[in-house]
Every structure is written in structure tokens, then in C-alpha cells.
Amino acid sequence: MPKKEPEVQNQQSNQLTAKKQDFSSWYSQILSAAEVIDKRYNIKGMFVWLPYGYKAMLNIKAIWDKLYQENGIKEMYFPLLIPKEYAEINDSWFKGFKDEAFWVKAGSEKKPNYILRPTGEPAMYPMFKLWTRTYSDLPIRIYETVSSFRYETKHTRPLIRDREITVWYEIHTAHETKEESEKEAKLHEEIQKQIWKKLAINPIIVQKPGWECFPGAIGAVEFFNIMPTGKIMENGSINLLGQSYSKKFEITFKDKKGKIQNPWMVCTGNGARLLAAVIAIHGDDKGLIIPPEIAPVKIVIIPIIFKKQEKEIITKVKQVQQQLKKAGMEAEADLGQESPGSKFYNWELKGVPIRIEIGPRDIKNKSVTMVRRDTSQKITVKEKDIMTIAVKTLADIQQSLLKKAEKLTQEKIKKITNKKEIKTAVEKGFVVQAGWCGSGKCWDKVKEIQEGIEIFGSQQANTKTTCIICSKPCSQVGYIGNTY
RNA sequence: GGGGCCGUGGUGUAGUUUGGUUAGCAUCUCAGGUUCGGGGCCUGGUGACCCCGGUUCAAAUCUGGGCGGCCCCA
Numbered sequence: 426m427p428k429k430e431p432e433v434q435n436q437q438s439n440q441l442t443a444k445k446q447d448f449s450s451w452y453s454q455i456l457s458a459a460e461v462i463d464k465r466y467n468i469k470g471m472f473v474w475l476p477y478g479y480k481a482m483l484n485i486k487a488i489w490d491k492l493y494q495e496n497g498i499k500e501m502y503f504p505l506l507i508p509k510e511y512a513e514i515n516d517s518w519f520k521g522f523k524d525e526a527f528w529v530k531a532g533s534e535k536k537p538n539y540i541l542r543p544t545g546e547p548a549m550y551p552m553f554k555l556w557t558r559t560y561s562d563l564p565i566r567i568y569e570t571v572s573s574f575r576y577e578t579k580h581t582r583p584l585i586r587d588r589e590i591t592v593w594y595e596i597h598t599a600h601e602t603k604e605e606s607e608k609e610a611k612l613h614e615e616i617q618k619q620i621w622k623k624l625a626i627n628p629i630i631v632q633k634p635g636w637e638c639f640p641g642a643i644g645a646v647e648f649f650n651i652m653p654t655g656k657i658m659e660n661g662s663i664n665l666l667g668q669s670y671s672k673k674f675e676i677t678f679k680d681k682k683g684k685i686q687n688p689w690m691v692c693t694g695n696g697a698r699l700l701a702a703v704i705a706i707h708g709d710d711k712g713l714i715i716p717p718e719i720a721p722v723k724i725v726i727i728p729i730i731f732k733k734q735e736k737e738i739i740t741k742v743k744q745v746q747q748q749l750k751k752a753g754m755e756a757e758a759d760l761g762q763e764s765p766g767s768k769f770y771n772w773e774l775k776g777v778p779i780r781i782e783i784g785p786r787d788i789k790n791k792s793v794t795m796v797r798r799d800t801s802q803k804i805t806v807k808e809k810d811i812m813t814i815a816v817k818t819l820a821d822i823q824q825s826l827l828k829k830a831e832k833l834t835q836e837k838i839k840k841i842t843n844k845k846e847i848k849t850a851v852e853k854g855f856v857v858q859a860g861w862c863g864s865g866k867c868w869d870k871v872k873e874i875q876e877g878i879e880i881f882g883s884q885q886a887n888t889k890t891t892c893i894i895c896s897k898p899c900s901q902v903g904y905i906g907n908t909y
Numbered sequence: 910g911g912g913g914c915c916g917u918g919g920u921g922u923a924g925u926u927u928g929g930u931u932a933g934c935a936u937c938u939c940a941g942g943u944u945c946g947g948g949g950c951c952u953g954g955u956g957a958c959c960c961c962g963g964u965u966c967a968a969a970u971c972u973g974g975g976c977g978g979c980c981c982c983a
Contacts, residue, residue, distance in 0.1 A: 457920085465919090467977075469977085469978080580979080580980080728945095729945070729946050730944095730945055731944095731945070731946095732944085732945085762945095763945090763948085763949095764944075764945050764947085764948075764949055765945060765946065765947070765948095766945085766946090766947035766948050766949080767947085767948045767949090768947095768948090769947050769948080770947075770948050771948090782946065784945090784946055785946085786946070787946095794946080876982095876983085
């Protein structure tokens with residue numbers, strides 16, 4: 426039996442593994458250390474959301490709720506159980522999911538008759554069929570936030586690939602015309618861009634190759650993040666379903682001329698991966714860095730207590746907290762017994778954007794000490810200026826996080842023109858951008874380079890270019906990388 | 910689908926090769942005291958060998974099976 430290697434990076438249990446050294450370990454440790462989730466629930470791929478992490482997630486949910494509802498998309502709720510007969514309507518769907526679904530058996534039944542929803546279509550579309558009779562019943566534009574369940578045998582990773590996909594929203598719409606559905610899809614692209622802005626992340630937005638879309642779909646736009654490892658993570662897609670699903674599920678309407686038609690459909694969705702991206706992209710060796718727009722606690726106030734002035738200091742801490750709270754800012758005062766240094770470390774782990782320290786020195790000067798989580802910059806702020814400076818600093822943190830994330834992404838994209846360079850570039854942790862003619866032939870050739878490497882999407886090129894594989898002139902670029 | 914590694918207090922681990930003392934350490938937690946401008950210190954306390962068999966005077970250690978976790982390859 427080989428002797429176990431001592432875990433060097435874990436000698437001090439309070440210390441995170443360096444993010445650059447081993448991203449996987451860092452990610453895993455930080456989820457527990459920052460109290461995002463508790464992974465010890467005894468089903469692979471399922472975990473417990475802890476209050477702090479769940480609040481961050483729900484703050485993201487609040488963003489999508491607001492944006493979708495403002496745009497007239499209504500929230501609904503469908504049952505988690507899908508009856509077998511609904512699932513069987515779409516045979517290709519059923520074939521794909523029946524072995525990777527959780528089947529549910531009622532007490533006395535011999536065989537399971539229900540599936541825990543792996544996706545929403547078979548729960549929703551039979552109802553769409555009932556609701557749709559004439560063109561005036563359209564459009565249908567609805568969404569729900571719900572869990573999805575997939576019995577994945579591949580290895581799971583919290584918030585990224587789970588067996589219960591939690592806090593997941595999915596939007597389904599049905600329209601009279603193709604044009605209308607395309608307009609809807611465009612709207613969703615804009616809405617998702619706005620969500621990403623609140624997360625201070627700039628994703629790569631690409632057109633998905635047709636053959637990679639849902640069967641029968643006519644196209645899809647996908648959002649990707651480049652992870653610190655250089656691997657790419659799909660993070661949201663907008664699918665133009667065409668009429669394939671409405672035909673399968675026999676959703677029909679009478680148009681203005683009385684002719685029976687199938688509506689054009691769009692679906693899109695996302696969930697906890699949004700938070701995973703925030704954690705993975707903004708976090709550093711000290712812990713999380715949560716963008717102010719979604720931070721569960723925006724400001725933490727820590728008293729620096731000296732015996733003689735204890736009361737005075739605590740009073741001021743509470744006073745400042747009240748002042749911030751009145752202005753609608755989530756501020757927490759940490760009055761615990763640990764030493765200040767220990768509190769600093771803990772709140773940095775949790776990624777609270779601003780820390781305010783109040784000690785004897787501050788009392789004397791009628792000021793507070795303010796520290797930014799992202800830059801560790803420390804400033805002294807006069808008491809009367811706390812609000813203004815805090816608001817300004819939070820906005821500034823949001824901005825500079827976005828800039829930093831954008832820079833990181835750009836640095837990881839390598840533009841190349843020689844196909845021989847693809848493999849080495851990807852192995853070095855780059856995402857490759859190169860001309861691509863759009864053909865399946867050349868797509869296959871890229872896939873053949875190495876297991877895992879593929880063109881995951883394309884964009885219109887700024888200038889004319891040539892395909893990296895077949896050298897034909899073309900006007901689009903493909904993104905090549907190693908998928909998560 | 911194929912292969913490898915591993916299950917010890919809440920967490921991270923030592924001990925397993927060669928069976929044998931009260932299962933060690935750190936951290937967390939609890940009580941008390943003393944501290945407090947970057948993980949303070951002292952004293953005391955609670956808490957563990959994944960499950961079921963087998964071998965043996967004796968099993969965390971060897972062995973069979975189960976369950977669970979991690980990793981690699983297709």
C-alpha cells in the first residue's frame with residue numbers, strides 16, 4: 426500500500442488552499458468556510474443551503490424576478506412530479522432522461538409512475554396545450570423558480586453540477602410567429618446581460634452550433650464563463666425552440682384566418698451557476714468577494730474594544746449601524762467576543778465588501794476606519810461622511826470588480842490562426858478564438874484534436890477572416906475550449 | 910462502461926506496513942479568567958475508529974461483503 430502523502434496545503438486548517446495552486450480544492454473549501462452550503466447531506470450531488478449563501482442566492486433571484494416581471498413575464502409554479510404519460514409524449518426527451526431521472530413510486534404501487542422533473546417541458550407543455558385555443562391566448566410568457574433533478578453518474582460539483590439543481594428558474598414562452606419568438610429571444614439576451622452586470626461579470630456570449638441545440642430547435646445563444654483553470658463553464662442559454670415542441674405536445678391555436686397553427690416557442694433558464702461564477706471569478710486567497718449588488722451583508726462594523734472605553738465604543742458601533750440601516754443598507758455589527766483580527770479574517774472569508782472599524786482612535790477623532798474587501802485599501806472617514814463615502818465606495822467596488830473580471834477574461838482568450846496551436850493553447854489554460862467557417866466538418870475536426878476540446882460557440886467577426894481548419898474565408902469566429 | 914485511492918470526535922489529520930498502553934495532535938465547540946487597531950493567552954470540559962460478518966486470547970489495524978466519498982480513463 427502506498428504511503429499517504431501529507432496534506433501540505435492543509436497544515437493549518439483555517440487556511441484556504443491558494444486559488445491559483447489548486448482551484449478545485451479552493452472552491453470546495455470556500456463553500457464551507459464562507460458558510461455558503463453544507464455539503465454533508467448524504468446524497469451525492471445534493472447539499473444544504475446555509476443562511477449566508479442562500480441569501481446571496483436569493484439576492485440574485487430577486488434580480489431576475491424584478492427584471493422578468495418588469496418585462497411582463499409572469500411567475501408560476503408547476504408540480505415537481507411529472508406523470509409518466511406526460512414524459513412519454515416527447516419520445517426523444519424521454520429517451521434522453523429516463524435513465525438519468527429520479528423515479529418516484531407511490532406507497533402501494535409496484536412500479537414508479539412519476540418522474541421528479543429533470544426539466545420543465547413535460548410538466549408545462551401539456552398545460553400550454555389546454556390553455557391555447559386561439560391567437561388571442563398567445564403569447565404565453567411565464568417562468569418559475571424551482572428545483573430540477575438529474576441522477577448524474579458523472580462526478581458532481583456543488584452549484585455547478587448537482588443532482589438537485591436548486592434555485593433554478595426557467596422561462597417558457599409561446600408566440601404566434603417566428604419573428605415574435607426571435608424578438609422574445611433577443612429580449613432575454615438583454616435581460617441576462619443585465620443580470621450579469623449586477624454580478625460584475627462579463628460572460629462570453631456566443632451562438633451555439635445548430636447540431637448542438639435541442640432536437641428540432643432552430644438556434645440558441647449561450648453564455649459562458651472562463652474559470653480560473655481556463656476551462657469554460659456554460660452559464661445560461663436561450664433556446665429558439667421553433668415549432669418542434671409545440672408540434673410534439675400538440676399545442677395549437679387558430680390564427681386570425683381560422684387556420685390551425687403551432688406556436689413558436691422560446692425557453693431559457695439558469696440558477697445557482699450564477700453564484701458559482703461569482704465565487705469562482707471574484708474570490709481570492711482570503712475568501713469570497715461578493716459584488717455589492719448581491720451582497721447579503723454590504724458593510725460589517727467591528728468594534729476595537731479597549732477595556733476603558735468599551736461602552737463608548739459599542740454605543741458608537743450601534744449608532745453607525747442604525748444610521749446605515751435607516752438608509753436601507755445591510756449593515757451588520759459584529760459584537761462577538763473574538764479578537765478583532767479573527768473577525769477580520771472571518772468577514773473577509775465571507776466577502777463582505779466594506780468593513781468599518783471603530784476603536785478609541787476613531788472615537789477621539791470623530792471618525793471611523795473603512796476597509797475595502799477587494800483592494801484592502803484602508804481609509805479614515807469623518808463621522809458625518811460615512812453614508813456618502815460608503816455609497817460611493819460600494820459603487821466603486823462593483824465597477825472595479827467588473828473591470829477586473831473583464832481583464833481576467835480577456836487575458837485568457839488567445840487569438841490564433843494556426844490550427845497546430847490549438848492544443849497547446851488550450852492545455853496552457855487559454856480559450857482560443859479563431860476563424861471558423863461554421864461547418865460541421867470543421868467542427869468535428871476540432872473535436873478530434875483532443876477529448877474535451879470543442880468549439881462551443883461563435884460570434885460575428887469584426888473583420889473578414891479565414892477558417893482555422895479549412896482556410897475558407899468567413900465572417901465569424903469560433904471559441905474553442907475545454908468544457909466543464 | 911473500465912480502473913485506482915480512501916472512510917478515525919463538527920472539521921483537518923496521526924496511528925494501519927509489523928494486530929497488543931488510557932486512540933495522539935490541531936482546529937471548532939462549551940465554562941471560567943485575562944486580552945483586544947490583523948487569526949491573543951491560561952485553566953478545565955464534551956466529543957471519534959462507516960455498517961455487517963470472519964480470523965484471533967486480542968482488530969482502527971488482517972480478511973469477505975455492503976454502504977459512502979474522491980480521482981483517472983473511455
